[in-house]
Amino acid sequence: MQRLASIPMCLFLTAGLLVSGCTSQYGAQKTKVNYYPQCYQPVNQLRQDENSTGKSTAAGAVGGALLGALIGGLATGKASGALIGAAAGGAAGAVAGNVYGKSKAQDRDASYLQQYSQQLGSEAASMNRSTAAAKVAAKCYDEQFKLAANQFKAGQISRIEFQDRYNEIRSGLEETSFILNDTANTMAKKDGEYQQALAEPYTSAQPATSASSGTSGAAKFKKGAAGQAKGSSAAASASRTPEQNNVATQAAEWKSSREDLESTRRDVNSRMNSYEETVNNLLG
16 A cells, blocks of 8 residues: 555656656747738747647656556556556656557547547647648738838839748748758657557548649549548448547548648748749849
8 A cells, every 4th residue: 555655646746757858949039020920920839839839748748657657557566567667657658658558459449549539639729720830821921922022123122021921921931941840850750650550540541631623643542532532431330349439530630730731831941932933033
């Protein structure tokens, strides 16, 4: 009983260590805002979302440690078992989504699967917010860049002012791209972790795709392949537990969110290249 009574203290210490190690990855604000605060505001929102996501990840690590300690303590009846479980649970929570489980338990533990579903949903929502903010910022900067270029060509602003305006626009887009790239890299790592941890319910989940009016052979093939995947997915769904189906549903949404984020990231990078070419042509 004394050994088990020490488990709460183990959990508290483990949780404190995990939370203390979580810091922002983006550093200080990089863009000096003089002309376009309305365009930078969504970029600033991305930073706030990162802070929120960071806290969520910390909570996830703690949640993994708590669940791991509970499993370890109950399995061994010893505080040492709880410590081992907490360490393993914290690692799983920090990397793959705030839950702890191993081998067969990953397929059978309903609570484990439920927590993974919640983590997938939370990450999808976070990616959606980041993508939306990046799209708004990119659209705003695009409008302002075209306006500044036209004003320079019309002689309404000087060469120096045009260069200053472009530098701010590019800096804002670079900061947006940096955050999107960092998020994309994190999600790529998590994708591998989820595939390994959740197996079939995750890997077979098909991301939702937007409707297309294209009639090319490639489009038809893609549509047919999606239909086949949907049929096989329905068959697999019938043999899964409700918790596994929830994981598959959240995984499909997670993958859709990741695809949208990747597309937005490529668009932002493409805009920067296009703007640089235009500026070089204008300034010579």
